[in-house]
Amino acid sequence: MRIKRIPIGRYLTENNLFFAPLAGFSDFAMREICLSYGAGLTFTEMVSCKGLLFRNANTEALLVRAPSETLPCVQIFGNDPEIMRRALESEALAPFPIADINFGCPMPKIYNNGEGSALLADLPLAGRIVSACVASGKTITCKIRIGLTEGNPVTADFAKVCEDSGASLITVHGRTRERIYAGEPDYREIEKAKKAVKIPVIANGGIFSEEDAERMMNETGADGVMLARGALEKPWLFSSLLKKPYSVDKKSLIYRHIDLLKGRYDDRTVAVSFRKQLCYYLKGEPGVTRFKEKIFRLTDTESLKEEIASFFDGDPGDEKGRTV
Numbered sequence: 320m321r322i323k324r325i326p327i328g329r330y331l332t333e334n335n336l337f338f339a340p341l342a343g344f345s346d347f348a349m350r351e352i353c354l355s356y357g358a359g360l361t362f363t364e365m366v367s368c369k370g371l372l373f374r375n376a377n378t379e380a381l382l383v384r385a386p387s388e389t390l391p392c393v394q395i396f397g398n399d400p401e402i403m404r405r406a407l408e409s410e411a412l413a414p415f416p417i418a419d420i421n422f423g424c425p426m427p428k429i430y431n432n433g434e435g436s437a438l439l440a441d442l443p444l445a446g447r448i449v450s451a452c453v454a455s456g457k458t459i460t461c462k463i464r465i466g467l468t469e470g471n472p473v474t475a476d477f478a479k480v481c482e483d484s485g486a487s488l489i490t491v492h493g494r495t496r497e498r499i500y501a502g503e504p505d506y507r508e509i510e511k512a513k514k515a516v517k518i519p520v521i522a523n524g525g526i527f528s529e530e531d532a533e534r535m536m537n538e539t540g541a542d543g544v545m546l547a548r549g550a551l552e553k554p555w556l557f558s559s560l561l562k563k564p565y566s567v568d569k570k571s572l573i574y575r576h577i578d579l580l581k582g583r584y585d586d587r588t589v590a591v592s593f594r595k596q597l598c599y600y601l602k603g604e605p606g607v608t609r610f611k612e613k614i615f616r617l618t619d620t621e622s623l624k625e626e627i628a629s630f631f632d633g634d635p636g637d638e639k640g641r642t643v
C-alpha cells in the first residue's frame with residue numbers, strides 16, 4: 320500500500336498506518352509496542368469527559384503516555400459540548416495536542432447515555448460537539464461508524480458535518496452499530512466519506528493482513544488505514560506494511576510487554592490485566608486452549624512468564640517457540 324505522511328491540522332504524522340483506540344487494550348505499553356513496529360499514530364482508549372472533569376482516578380490512569388509517543392492523541396467521549404470543551408482545556412489533557420471524538424462506541428452503557436454511536440442519529444448535536452471541542456484550541460479528529468442500523472447509512476453527511484464544524488481528520492469504521500465488530504467493512508460507505516470531505520479520511524475495520532490493508536486502500540481511496548484487533552494479534556503488521564525488515568520472537572515480545580507494564584503497575588495488576596492481551600498474541604497457536612485455562616488462574620508475572628516459557632520452549636516437536 321502507498322505509505323505517506325498525513326497532515327492533521329498543523330501536525331504531520333509519521334505515516335498513514337494508525338493504531339486504533341481500544342478500551343482495555345490500547346494502553347501505553349501496547350501503544351509503545353505498536354510504535355516500535357512503526358505505527359504512524361496511536362490513540363489512548365476512550366476517556367470520559369465527565370470523568371476528566373471530576374478528576375476520576377480511573378479516568379486519569381488511562382492517560383499514561385507511551386515513551387516513544389511524539390504526537391500524543393487522546394480519545395474522548397461525551398455528549399455535552401460545554402463539558403467536552405472544558406475537559407479538553409483541563410490540565411490532565413495538556414500533554415495531548417490532538418483529541419479524537421468517539422462517535423462510534425456501540426456499547427449499551429455508552430449508547431443508552433446518548434454518547435458514542437448514539438450521536439450518529441443527531442447531526443446538529445454532533446456538529447456542536449465538534450465546534451466546542453475545536454474551540455478548546457486542540458486539533459480535533461473524529462472516529463465515526465457508517466450508521467446505526469443496516470441500510471441506513473449516514474457516513475457522507477456525518478463526515479461533512481464533522482469537517483464543517485472544524486475537524487481535521489475523520490476515521491471511518493466501516494460497520495454499523497448493529498454489526499458491532501462483525502462482518503466485512505462496507506468499502507462503498509468509506510469511499511463516500513472520502514469523496515464528501517477534503518480533510519484526510521482513514522479507513523478502519525477488518526484489517527488483519529497486508530492484503531486486507533491493500534484492499535481497503537484500493538476500494539475506498541482512503542488516505543490511510545487504522546488497525547485495531549489485527550494489531551493486537553500481530554503488532555508487527557505495521558512493519559510488514561511499511562516493508563521494514565522485522566523478525567518477531569513472540570516469547571520475547573510478550574516478556575517485553577509484561578516488563579513495560581511492570582514499570583508502572585504492581586505485579587498482580589500486571590498479571591491479571593495482561594492475560595486478555597496474551598490471548599490475542601497467542602491466537603492460532605497450537606495448544607492455546609489448555610494454556611489459557613492455566614494462565615487464567617495465575618496472579619503473578621513470575622509464574623506467568625514460566626508458563627509462557629514452557630508453552631513456547633516446552634516441546635521442540637510441537638512447532639512452538641518459533642519466530643514469526
Ligand SMILES: Cc1cc2nc3c(=O)[nH]c(=O)nc-3n(C[C@H](O)[C@H](O)[C@H](O)COP(=O)(O)O)c2cc1C
Nearest residue numbers: 339340341342364365421462492524525526547548
Ligand atoms: C475490545 C475493543 C475495544 C474498543 N474500544 C474502542 C475505543 O475505546 N474507542 C473507539 O473509538 N473504538 C474502540 N473500538 C473499536 C476499534 O477501534 C475498531 O474501530 C474496531 O475494532 C474495528 O476495527 P477491526 O475490525 O480492525 O478490529 C474497540 C474495539 C474492541 C474490539
